[in-house]
Amino acid sequence: MRFGTDPTWFDNPVITDGLPTALWETLAMSIGSALITAVLGVLVGVLLHNSSPGGITPQPTLNRVLGAVVNVGRSLPFLILMIAIIPITRFIAGTTIGWRAMVVPLTVGAVPFFARLVETSLREVSSGKVEAATMMGATRWDVTRKVLLPEALPGIVAGLTTTVIALIGYSAMAGAVGGGGLGATAMSYGYNRFQTDVMIAAVVLLVIVVQLVQVVGDRVARAVDHR
Amino acid sequence: MVDHSQTGPALAVRDLTKVFETPGSRVTALDAVSLSVPRGEIHGIVGRSGAGKSTLIRCLTGLELPTSGEVVVAGEDITRLRGAELRAARRRFGVVYQHANLLDSRTAADNIALPLEVAGWDRGDRDARVAELLDLVGLSDRAQSHPGQLSGGQQQRVGIARALAARPEILLCDEPTSALDAATTGSILALLRELRDRLGITVVIITHEPSVVREICDAVTLLGDGAVLEQGRLGEVIADPSTRLHRELIPLVEPESDGLVRLQVALGHPDATVGSIDGIIALLRHEGIEADLAAATVETIAGRRVGRLLVELADASTTERARDLLDQARLHPEVAA
Numbered sequence: 001m002r003f004g005t006d007p008t009w010f011d012n013p014v015i016t017d018g019l020p021t022a023l024w025e026t027l028a029m030s031i032g033s034a035l036i037t038a039v040l041g042v043l044v045g046v047l048l049h050n051s052s053p054g055g056i057t058p059q060p061t062l063n064r065v066l067g068a069v070v071n072v073g074r075s076l077p078f079l080i081l082m083i084a085i086i087p088i089t090r091f092i093a094g095t096t097i098g099w100r101a102m103v104v105p106l107t108v109g110a111v112p113f114f115a116r117l118v119e120t121s122l123r124e125v126s127s128g129k130v131e132a133a134t135m136m137g138a139t140r141w142d143v144t145r146k147v148l149l150p151e152a153l154p155g156i157v158a159g160l161t162t163t164v165i166a167l168i169g170y171s172a173m174a175g176a177v178g179g180g181g182l183g184a185t186a187m188s189y190g191y192n193r194f195q196t197d198v199m200i201a202a203v204v205l206l207v208i209v210v211q212l213v214q215v216v217g218d219r220v221a222r223a224v225d226h227r
Numbered sequence: 228m229v230d231h232s233q234t235g236p237a238l239a240v241r242d243l244t245k246v247f248e249t250p251g252s253r254v255t256a257l258d259a260v261s262l263s264v265p266r267g268e269i270h271g272i273v274g275r276s277g278a279g280k281s282t283l284i285r286c287l288t289g290l291e292l293p294t295s296g297e298v299v300v301a302g303e304d305i306t307r308l309r310g311a312e313l314r315a316a317r318r319r320f321g322v323v324y325q326h327a328n329l330l331d332s333r334t335a336a337d338n339i340a341l342p343l344e345v346a347g348w349d350r351g352d353r354d355a356r357v358a359e360l361l362d363l364v365g366l367s368d369r370a371q372s373h374p375g376q377l378s379g380g381q382q383q384r385v386g387i388a389r390a391l392a393a394r395p396e397i398l399l400c401d402e403p404t405s406a407l408d409a410a411t412t413g414s415i416l417a418l419l420r421e422l423r424d425r426l427g428i429t430v431v432i433i434t435h436e437p438s439v440v441r442e443i444c445d446a447v448t449l450l451g452d453g454a455v456l457e458q459g460r461l462g463e464v465i466a467d468p469s470t471r472l473h474r475e476l477i478p479l480v481e482p483e484s485d486g487l488v489r490l491q492v493a494l495g496h497p498d499a500t501v502g503s504i505d506g507i508i509a510l511l512r513h514e515g516i517e518a519d520l521a522a523a524t525v526e527t528i529a530g531r532r533v534g535r536l537l538v539e540l541a542d543a544s545t546t547e548r549a550r551d552l553l554d555q556a557r558l559h560p561e562v563a564a
Contacts, residue, residue, distance in 0.1 A: 126328070128324060128328040129328050129329075129330060132328040132389075133341065133345070134317075135290070135317055135320065135322045136341065136345045136346070136393070137314035137315060137318045137342075137345055137346065138314070139314065142345050146330075146344065150330065150332035150333070151330055151331060151332050224332075225331075226331050226374075226375055227331045227375050
């Protein structure tokens with residue numbers, strides 16, 4: 001219950017003390033999982049593309065298995081995925097609560113999403129460029145490292161920006177199962193205890209973070225795009 | 228420089244056949260194609276779309292495995308090579324593409340350096356070679372530009388420099404000027420000719436543009452439905468009025484039929500006794516046949532003046548006599564209308 005005498009806004013300790021910690025937790029779990037996702041997603045994306053029928057090392061079986069795993073990962077709603085893989089989270093992180101533990105389900109949820117975006121960017125690299133490198137006597141590793149990835153980089157950066165924003169969204173959901181962060185604060189104070197000021201402050205912070213990520217992502221994508 | 232210690236053609240293709248088989252269909256893309264290109268020569272391969280030009284270039288470079296036949300470069304049959312050996316053999320070719328196929332992520336200089344990186348050159352050697360090549364194609368001031376900042380002609384120059392980077396023996400050009408305007412086409416063709424003259428490199432140009440063949444080829448192969456239709460030294464092929472190349476490379480705009488009798492005559496055949504337009508008209512008038520020139524295309528190709536003329540006769544009854552006269556002079560007359 002809430003009474004008119006309760007301190008609000010900048011007199012509310014939930015906002016002055018609780019929110020900075022929650023913001024830190026949100027950033028920590030988003031950035032932590034984004035870093036791991038960037039590496040694993042590029043790896044899986046390259047495997048998906050290169051093993052595809054039109055890729056540089058067609059591997060139909062590997063491609064189909066990997067594609068199926070990625071599709072399963074993408075079709076599970078994050079809330080369900082998060083709960084379903086709790087044993088894996090405990091195994092890797094040693095716990096299932098706190099932002100460190102949340103990095104595990106966030107990464108598992110984001111890698112298939114980002115991998116597909118990477119695959120799409122790689123597919124857009126013109127086959128003529130790949131052929132030109134092949135004709136120079138380039139190995140498949142040369143083609144991947146010197147042609148496919150650098151040429152697809154603007155698209156991959158844009159994909160990573162989208163993925164990080166999705167991760168921030170997922171991280172709010174992580175609060176529901178003890179992950180902490182802005183989502184948890186907004187839910188337990190703003191929603192359950194009717195502290196509208198906390199809810200608004202949490203939402204504003206999330207909007208600012210997402211805007212910043214988008215602006216930075218766009219800048220980087222433009223800087224690496226020489227087309 | 229031309230390596231005189233190596234004899235034999237730079238590129239020899241023997242009975243190259245490629246059949247694409249899918250359930251229910253069988254397409255012969257290349258049908259026993261043979262050609263031989265001596266060192267330092269510019270050889271044009273022409274033909275309409277679907278004639279087999281693209282398949283030929285893919286088979287030449289081992290991107291496509293032919294059904295049968297050989298592609299011999301420096302004594303090695305490319306079609307038998309795999310893996311590292313094939314990659315090494317591919318470095319004997321420098322390929323220039325229609326759309327340059329430069330990497331947008333790299334500057335002009337770094338694009339030219341790519342084949343050197345792939346071939347394992349160290350940094351210092353790469354930089355020196357790239358500077359040399361930029362100078363060769365006249366783009367030293369654009370070294371740090373990305374392809375998007377270069378014009379189509381400049382991109383193609385970078386493409387040519389890249390193709391030459393690892394010192395290939397054969398420059399393979401796949402429609403190198405088809406995406407360029409006429410003036411740029413001229414400058415790219417002049418560059419290719421200059422490179423041949425200065426470096427002694429062998430050039431194979433695949434094109435559908437008659438002007439490219441007219442301007443720089445020493446020899447030509449006409450492909451049709453995957454087979455060689457005509458082949459030979461450009462000067463010889465073009466002077467022979469019975470060839471298709473003669474007609475395609477010396478286009479004659481024929482005026483609309485208006486009832487007058489016209490004879491088509493070939494100029495420049497080595498056996499002809501008359502070699503000029505005036506001479507042909509004079510030959511007829513001398514015999515009392517009133518004749519005039521209706522249309523003509525005359526070109527200097529491979530150092531030889533060749534052309535096609537349309538001679539108009541004032542009196543249809545003189546047709547037979549005019550034809551005989553021109554025939555005796557080995558001018559290959561044909562009644563056009």
